[in-house]
Structures are given as structure tokens and as C-alpha cells.
Amino acid sequence: MDFDDTPEEADFRAGVRKTLEEHAGELLHAGAGEDVVDARTHEAEMRRTQRVLHEAGLIGITWPREYGGQGGTLVQQAIVQQELARAGVPPLVNHIGLGMCGPTVIAHGSDEQRSRYLPRLLRADDVWCQLFSEPASGSDLAALRTTAVRDGDDWVVNGQKVWTTLAHVADFGILLTRTDPEKPKHAGLTMFVVDVHAPGVTVRPLRQMVGSAGFNEVFFDDVRIPDAERLGEPGEGWRVALTTLMNERVAIGGAGSDLGLPVETLAAHARERLPRLDPERQVLARQAVGRAVVAALATRYTGYRRFTVLSQGGLPGPEASAGKLAGTAAAKLVADAGVRLLGDDAVYAATADGDDTWQRTQGYVPGLAIAGGTDQVLRNILGERVLGLPPEPRLDKDPGGRR
Amino acid sequence: MNFDLGPDQRDAAGGARDFYRGSASPAAARAALEGGPVEPGHEALAGIGYLGITVPESAGGAGGSLLDLAVVAEQGGAVLAGPSLVTAARAAVLLAEHPDLAAQLADGSAAFAVLDGPVTGSAPSIDAAGATLFLGLDDGALVVGEGEATPGRPLDATRGLAGVRLTSRRVLAEDAGALWARARQVAAVVLAAEDLGAADAAVQLAVDYAKEREAxxxxxxxxxxxxxMLVDAWVGVDQLRSLVWWAAWAADAAPDELPLAASAAKAHAAEVLERAAETCVQVHGGIGYTWEHDAHLYWRRAKVDRLLLGDAAEHLDAVARLAVAGALG
Structure with missing residues (x-):
């Protein structure tokens, strides 16, 4: 047992670190906890940052070389992620495209689609989004109602998607539609690549509960998509979507990084703020800080165990869902302890000198518990696929997902 | 990074599982509440060498790491075995400079207990009820001696708890505060390892029942x-395993990390085992509340262990103080 890189991993990490140092002046850097979803203001700089990283060989680590990737391993990908975080580079503008859309195109797209889309995605010439959730189908994704109807060489799409991260800056998306309403719900779906700038596509930013607009609702009114933009066969959309969702789990279930603010940030905050509290309050605040630190460390070290599996050539299994579930709980404890340490300022949206680091991370937590699998859906996955508990009886096997 | 057990540790864990399953059980823990012996007992543990896992080979032990001991302790916890390997690990640290006594620890010719609190009247201490020699901290000095043990009515009879008044004492080392603190951290790690095994077993018992029982x-x-409920209990166990491995590894490989890791593991263990045991009773319903069912034996272990060697509040406070002082790096 050790927490060190293998010699090969250490060489790779040193190379990544050197590359990032060489290009530091060309990269966007974020302060800890900066709102990562608000891409609009930084869009051009974020696209440039990804392009610089791509030219330096740090983007698409696990992707095939023929499409501009590096042909590397999941461990190398994780090391790049860790080094980007260490260097203070914010999440990449195309994180949805790199984590989910691209792998789906690689697995199910035609050669023509791969050549056309993947190199531009890697360079952030095109930003991608994932058009899955709808107003009436979030956790129950396969109940979606957006339709695609065949018309000559095209499909005509009508419907609405929602909670679409990055749609307001995106150029393309992968779009899950219902193409056969007479089939049982999972069997009537088909996946497409859609041009977000095409006629009939309307993107409206949605203001989130914290006030900023990081995601969107997207309307489709008679949008024409050529049949050549289909991903997989008609009716195979669910299988294609599972590829996307599995990659999402790899992307989120990561190797021991904190989901909210790093716990080291809480420790530094406590060092400064604890002495300012009443002595009796200090006792209680230390309990809250201690609880948050334990939860964060337990999640982090469990992530190291998953990372070890990757390092030995394994694939992430359903237990990766536990990382997101526990990471969300830890993020809530860290955020709560951080806010409480603010004393009287804790009831405001920012401190008297305008710092809203802790209030912002507090507002981020409810979204964490929903996005990429709600806490409840993750518990179902863990209960059924890890513990082997029986599933609930289902009432939704009728055509088109209707009851 | 290789945060996993090695093949030898996996083999040792497998061997320990077989040994403990063959020599201890929740049923034995139930019988102990009615006056039966604690199983597998001091002699059997000495015989298989578990009391000397971390005692140097030169003193008749196996010269193993704390992680080697922790993976065995986990298996003992799963079947609520006694005496605890907490005492073996803690005494091995305290007796590092006293090979003659360490040899008696390893071969079982003396049954040690380590006293918490004043040696003139200790707090309830693990395995003190059946011990023949006691180690304590007296005015900053490490002492060994004989004593008079006064057990209370047991909530969990496998822990062998008793308060002790030393009737003789010999100083082994002056200014032993730092050594004593490190031994207590090592003890907390092993207690967390035994709690890991108990919590895992309690969750598995409940999961198995939930797959069969119909309503x-x-x-x-x-x-x-x-x-x-079951998933939340399982996630706690999965996370506790990570903290126990880290803390046990740190004891030998990264001693600077031990105080933080040991307190994190002990605080988490207290809450994880309690939740696992309470979930086990609740999922079983009425049958889980009966004397004949095993659920209450895990519940008893949880209610006792959470308070031994410092409760969660004490260890959370320690974690916070260490983190604020820069222990996270």
C-alpha cells in the first residue's frame, strides 16, 4: 500500500506539470470556489484555454489518436484532472462534450461524424451540450416526449429540453428523442447530433435559485435534422444514452477530488475565523468543522481506492455512485461549517467586505444533490446493483412511457 | 497510487476470517452476557499468534505492521470476538523498549490490559476483567503492575470492561506522555477496524433479510x-474501510498523519457502527428486537465501542484542531 505514483505515472505527472507551468500565462485561472457554470462571461477565454491545453497535448487523453486524442489511459486522464485543479485552471468550457458527448460520438457515430466533430470539440472550436432532461422527465429520463418524425432524408423534431448546461454557448448537442411512440418507453428512442444554431432551436437561459444563469431550456419547433446525424440505429437511443451516462459516472465519480470547496479551504477559513467567535461557540464550531473534515477525508480516501482500481486497469463500477452521494453530503457539511464560521455575516449573501465564497458554495449544494443523478436515484442504483436488493415493481412499461 | 491491501494481507484476512468464524460468534457473545466465556479467548488468540502481530520478531512476535493487524482485527469484529486486538496493539507500542514484557504479551503468558484514567481507580478499560498485568500512565510515567479489577454489569460482555486499582506498580519509563498518546492513537485505529468488521456484518445481515422477507x-x-436506509449504512461502511486502512498504514509509513487519521477513523467508526446496528434492528422489525436474534449483539457492541477511547465529540474536536493547525497540508 502506498499513495505514490508508479514511476510511469510520476513521469507522466511531471510532464503535465511542466507543460502547465510553460503555458501558465496563456491559461485562465480561477479562485477557489468560483462559479464554474457561469461560462458566458468568460466564454472566449475559456475556449482559448482549452485550445492551448489541446495544443499542449492535455485534452482528450483517452480518445483515439486518429481523432486528435492522445490514446492514453484513464489514470493519465485522472492525473491531468488533478494537475489542472492544482494549477487553478477552472473546469474546461467543453467539459460536457469531453466527458459525455464526445465519448458517445466515438462509440456510436459514423466515421464521417467522428472526423467532422471530434477534432473541433477537442479544440473548443465547437462547444457541446447534452439535450436529455425534459420538464416531465428528469430522473425518469426514458419517459421523455420530444418527438422526431422521419420526413424524406430528414427527421423533424418538436419538443422541449430543460436543465441544459452550456446550451447558451453551445454549438452542437446530443439530443435524445422519441421516434416510435407505439413501442415500450425504452425501445422507442433515437439519438441525434443537433446543430444548436439550426432554425427552430430556441435557447432560453434559466435563472437558477442562486440567481445566476448557468443552464437553459431549449425549444425545438420543426427543427430538421439530416438522417446522417443519427447516432446509432432508430430505436437504439436508450442504449446510446447509457454510454453517455456511464461516461458521466466516470467524469463525476472521479479520483478523490472534493465536489464542493476543498476541505483545505475550510481549514484555512477556520484558522482565521474561529478565534473571532465566543469561546462557547468555538466548541460547537470545532464539532462542525471536525465533522466536515472527517466526511471529506472519508470520501477522498474512498476515491483513492477507486483510483487504484483504474490504475490497475479496472473499470469504474456502480459503486462509483457512492462517491457522488457521499461527496455531496460532505460538500454540504463543508459549506455549512464554512458559513457558520462567518458569525453575524452568515445571514447575508456576502460578508461585509463583499466576499460571498461560503454563501455561494452553500447555494451550490442543493444543485449537487440533483444534477447527474439525484441522491435518491443513486441510492436505488447502489441498492440494486451493489447490494443486490430487488427493484420496485414498475408501472411504466406501456408504449411511449404512458401509464 | 496503490491504496489496496497486498496479497499477503488478503491471505491473512482470509485466514483470520476462517479462524474467527470457527472460534467465535454472535451466539457466543450472547452466551457471555449470561456468564459464558468470551470467545475465542486469550489462550486461543495467543496460540494463533494474533497477540504478537506487531511485536518485533526478536521478542517472539511477527514483526508485522499495524495494517497487518487491522485486517485481522476487522475479521474479529465481524463475529464480536474477544479479547480485543486493541489491547495487543496498544501494549505492543508501550512495551517497545521492554522485550521481556513484549514477549509475555506475544506468547500469552501474561494477559495485559491498558488502563484509561488514573491507576488508583481507572475508567472502565478494555479486557481489564480478565487481565493479569496492567499498564497505566501514572504522573507522566509508564507503569506496569498487578491490580484489582471491578467489572460493572456488562452491556457488551465481549469487551471485558472493568475499572482497576493497581496494587503494585513498577516504572517502565519516565516522561512517557508522547508514547502513551501514540499508543492510544494506535488503539483507536484498531477499535475502528473491529467496528468496521462489526458494521459490515450487521449491514450484510440486514441486506440478506431484506432480500427474503416479504410484506x-x-x-x-x-x-x-x-x-x-441500507444503502446509507453500506456507504458508511465502505468509507470507514478507507479511513481505517489509511490510519493503519499511516501508523508505520507516515507517523505525522497518524493523529489526524486515527481520530477521523475513530469518530467515523462510532457513528457508522451505530447506524449499521440500528439499521439492522430496524430492518428486522420485531424479530430483530428479540434476545435470540443476533442484531442486538451488534447494537450492544456499537453502544459500548462508540464511547471507548474517546467518543465522537472528542475525536471530531481533535480532527478540527489538527486541521486548523495545518495537518491537512
Whole structure:
């Protein structure tokens, strides 16, 4: 047992670190906890940052070389992620495209689609989004109602998607539609690549509960998509979507990084703020800080165990869902302890000198518990696929997902 | 990074599982509440060499690491075995400079207990009820001696708890405060390892039942209210394993990290085992509340262990102080 890189991993990490140092002046850097979803203001700089990283060989680590990737391993990908975080580079503008859309195109797209889309995605010439959730189908994704109807060489799409991260800056998306309403719900779906700038596509930013607009609702009114933009066969959309969702789990279930603010940030905050509290309050605040630190460390070290599996050539299994579930709980404890340490300022949206680091991370937590699998859906996955508990009886096997 | 057990540790864990399953059980823990012996007992543990895992080979031990001992302790915890390997690990640290006594620890010719609190009247201390030699901290000095043990009415008879008044004492080392603190951290790690085994077993017992038991025409594990309880208990166990391995590894490989890791593991263990045991009783319903069922034996272990060697509040406070002082790096 050790927490060190293998010699090969250490060489790779040193190379990544050197590359990032060489290009530091060309990269966007974020302060800890900066709102990562608000891409609009930084869009051009974020696209440039990804392009610089791509030219330096740090983007698409696990992707095939023929499409501009590096042909590397999941461990190398994780090391790049860790080094980007260490260097203070914010999440990449195309994180949805790199984590989910691209792998789906690689697995199910035609050669023509791969050549056309993947190199531009890697360079952030095109930003991608994932058009899955709808107003009436979030956790129950396969109940979606957006339709695609065949018309000559095209499909005509009508419907609405929602909670679409990055749609307001995106150029393309992968779009899950219902193409056969007479089939049982999972069997009537088909996946497409859609041009977000095409006629009939309307993107409206949605203001989130914290006030900023990081995601969107997207309307489709008679949008024409050529049949050549289909991903997989008609009716195979669910299988294609599972590829996307599995990659999402790899992307989120990561190797021991904190989901909210790093716990080291809480420790530094406590060092400064604890002495300012009443002595009796200090006792209680230390309990809250201690609880948050334990939860964060337990999640982090469990992530190291998953990372070890990757390092030995394994694939992430359903237990990766536990990382997101526990990471969300830890993020809530860290955020709560951080806010409480603010004393009287804790009831405001920012401190008297305008710092809203802790209030912002507090507002981020409810979204964490929903996005990429709600806490409840993750518990179902863990209960059924890890513990082997029986599933609930289902009432939704009728055509088109209707009851 | 290789945060996993090695092949030798996996083999040792497998061997320990077989040994403990063959020599201890929740049924024995139940019988101990009614006056029966604690199983497998001091002699059997000495015989298989578990009391000397971390004692140097030169003193008749196996010269192993704390991680080697922790993976064995986990298996003992799973079947509520006694005496605890907490004492073996803690005494091995305290006796590092006293090979003659360490040899008696390893071969079982003396049954040690380590006293918490004043040696003139200690706090309830693990395995003190059956001990023949006691180690204590007296005015900053490490002492060994004989004593008079006064057990209370046991909540969990496998822990052998008793308060002790030393009747003789010999100083082994002056200014032993730092050594004593490190031994107590090592003890906390081993207690967390035994709690890991107990919590894992309690969750498995409940999961197995939820797959079989039917109510309202369905197996109860299909209900989300039951499923989610079990998942939360399991996630706690999975995370506790990470903290126990880290803390046990740190004891030998990164001693600077031990205080933080040991307190994190002990605080988490207290809450994880309590939740696992309470979930186990609740998922079983009425049968889980009976004397004949094993659930209450895990519950008893949880209610006792959470308070031994410092409760969660003490260890959370320690974690916070260490983190604020820069222990996270």
C-alpha cells in the first residue's frame, strides 16, 4: 500500500506539470470556489484555454489518436484532472462534450461524424451540450416526449429540453428523442447530433435559485435534422444514452477530488475565523468543522481506492455512485461549517467586505444533490446493483412511457 | 497510487476470517452476557499468534505492521470476538523498549490490559476483567503492575470492561506522555477496524433479510424506505474501510498523519457502527428486537465501542484542531 505514483505515472505527472507551468500565462485561472457554470462571461477565454491545453497535448487523453486524442489511459486522464485543479485552471468550457458527448460520438457515430466533430470539440472550436432532461422527465429520463418524425432524408423534431448546461454557448448537442411512440418507453428512442444554431432551436437561459444563469431550456419547433446525424440505429437511443451516462459516472465519480470547496479551504477559513467567535461557540464550531473534515477525508480516501482500481486497469463500477452521494453530503457539511464560521455575516449573501465564497458554495449544494443523478436515484442504483436488493415493481412499461 | 491491501494481507484476512468464524460468534457473545466465556479467548488468540502481530520478531512476535493487524482485527469484529486486538496493539507500542514484557504479551503468558484514567481507580478499560498485568500512565510515567479489577454489569460482555486499582506498580519509563498518546492513537485505529468488521456484518445481515422477507406482497428490500436506509449504512461502511486502512498504514509509513487519521477513523467508526446496528434492528422489525436474534449483539457492541477511547465529540474536536493547525497540508 502506498499513495505514490508508479514511476510511469510520476513521469507522466511531471510532464503535465511542466507543460502547465510553460503555458501558465496563456491559461485562465480561477479562485477557489468560483462559479464554474457561469461560462458566458468568460466564454472566449475559456475556449482559448482549452485550445492551448489541446495544443499542449492535455485534452482528450483517452480518445483515439486518429481523432486528435492522445490514446492514453484513464489514470493519465485522472492525473491531468488533478494537475489542472492544482494549477487553478477552472473546469474546461467543453467539459460536457469531453466527458459525455464526445465519448458517445466515438462509440456510436459514423466515421464521417467522428472526423467532422471530434477534432473541433477537442479544440473548443465547437462547444457541446447534452439535450436529455425534459420538464416531465428528469430522473425518469426514458419517459421523455420530444418527438422526431422521419420526413424524406430528414427527421423533424418538436419538443422541449430543460436543465441544459452550456446550451447558451453551445454549438452542437446530443439530443435524445422519441421516434416510435407505439413501442415500450425504452425501445422507442433515437439519438441525434443537433446543430444548436439550426432554425427552430430556441435557447432560453434559466435563472437558477442562486440567481445566476448557468443552464437553459431549449425549444425545438420543426427543427430538421439530416438522417446522417443519427447516432446509432432508430430505436437504439436508450442504449446510446447509457454510454453517455456511464461516461458521466466516470467524469463525476472521479479520483478523490472534493465536489464542493476543498476541505483545505475550510481549514484555512477556520484558522482565521474561529478565534473571532465566543469561546462557547468555538466548541460547537470545532464539532462542525471536525465533522466536515472527517466526511471529506472519508470520501477522498474512498476515491483513492477507486483510483487504484483504474490504475490497475479496472473499470469504474456502480459503486462509483457512492462517491457522488457521499461527496455531496460532505460538500454540504463543508459549506455549512464554512458559513457558520462567518458569525453575524452568515445571514447575508456576502460578508461585509463583499466576499460571498461560503454563501455561494452553500447555494451550490442543493444543485449537487440533483444534477447527474439525484441522491435518491443513486441510492436505488447502489441498492440494486451493489447490494443486490430487488427493484420496485414498475408501472411504466406501456408504449411511449404512458401509464 | 496503490491504496489496496497486498496479497499477503488478503491471505491473512482470509485466514483470520476462517479462524474467527470457527472460534467465535454472535451466539457466543450472547452466551457471555449470561456468564459464558468470551470467545475465542486469550489462550486461543495467543496460540494463533494474533497477540504478537506487531511485536518485533526478536521478542517472539511477527514483526508485522499495524495494517497487518487491522485486517485481522476487522475479521474479529465481524463475529464480536474477544479479547480485543486493541489491547495487543496498544501494549505492543508501550512495551517497545521492554522485550521481556513484549514477549509475555506475544506468547500469552501474561494477559495485559491498558488502563484509561488514573491507576488508583481507572475508567472502565478494555479486557481489564480478565487481565493479569496492567499498564497505566501514572504522573507522566509508564507503569506496569498487578491490580484489582471491578467489572460493572456488562452491556457488551465481549469487551471485558472493568475499572482497576493497581496494587503494585513498577516504572517502565519516565516522561512517557508522547508514547502513551501514540499508543492510544494506535488503539483507536484498531477499535475502528473491529467496528468496521462489526458494521459490515450487521449491514450484510440486514441486506440478506431484506432480500427474503416479504410484506404487502413484496420483498421489503424493494421498498425505497428500506433500500435507502441500507444503502446509507453500506456507504458508511465502505468509507470507514478507507479511513481505517489509511490510519493503519499511516501508523508505520507516515507517523505525522497518524493523529489526524486515527481520530477521523475513530469518530467515523462510532457513528457508522451505530447506524449499521440500528439499521439492522430496524430492518428486522420485531424479530430483530428479540434476545435470540443476533442484531442486538451488534447494537450492544456499537453502544459500548462508540464511547471507548474517546467518543465522537472528542475525536471530531481533535480532527478540527489538527486541521486548523495545518495537518491537512
Amino acid at each position: 404487502f406482497g413484496r420483498r421489503i428490500g424493494s421498498y425505497q424506505a428500506v433500500k435507502h
